[in-house]
């Protein structure tokens with residue numbers, strides 16, 4: 545944890561922002577985590593300010609509620625990720641009717657991989673988009689999947705890696721894989737007006753445990769190879785390329801998603817569509 549950057553936690557389960565707490569060590573953080581999920585981010589409070597707040601929070605349990613409110617105000621002022629400042633693209637997505645996943649589904653985690661350099665392109669693609677957006681029909685299905693998971697496994701959470709993706713970004717991805725063996729892993733942006741992510745009907749998801757670590761699925765997210773495939777899992781298991789546990793984890797993810805109405809992509813265990821692409825291209829607007 546950086547010295548000059550206090551971590552502020554918000555309860556991901558109930559999205560109650562008034563329960564902000566500052567932790568002074570990773571151990572403290574884990575002690576408090578237990579079954580509840582907390583979202584951490586840098587509040588960029590000054591070192592003195594954060595220490596003072598921490599001491600105050602430690603001082604009295606009764607004071608915590610009041611202090612939390614002050615802290616919440618500070619957090620909201622310094623954390624655009626929580627919806628106070630929306631980027632132009634985020635505003636545009638809302639204008640065309642898409643909804644913000646984190647705002648609509650309490651308890652779900654959002655970590656937009658393309659808003660970081662840790663993706664197959666090795667650079668930040670979503671320069672002003674770090675929130676997940678989907679069409680309302682898809683939001684309802686994801687809400688249902690999340691509720692089903694809560695019933696089956698209280699210790700696990702859904703994390704969204706990608707959702708609505710502007711077609712301009714799809715074009716950049718396509719340029720990298722076009723006419724290579726990786727071509728089948730990226731939707732062609734020039735067919736049917738775009739791929740399912742370009743209509744806001746697709747979501748890339750996985751499951752994380754209560755410490756926030758993704759549970760093993762047999763391949764990394766966006767791994768371009770057979771181990772990502774859903775349609776040859778029995779063979780992968782036979783050849784020892786995925787384990788029984790990894791297969792069971794994939795099945796659990798698929799079970800909650802399909803029960804909620806999502807369609808499986810045979811090539812990628814993490815990708816699900818809320819409707820066929822042909823249907824989306826007829827009734828929805830492509831995100832440019």
Ligand SMILES: [Zn+2]
Pocket residue numbers: 706741746747748814815816
């Ligand atoms: Zn996808």
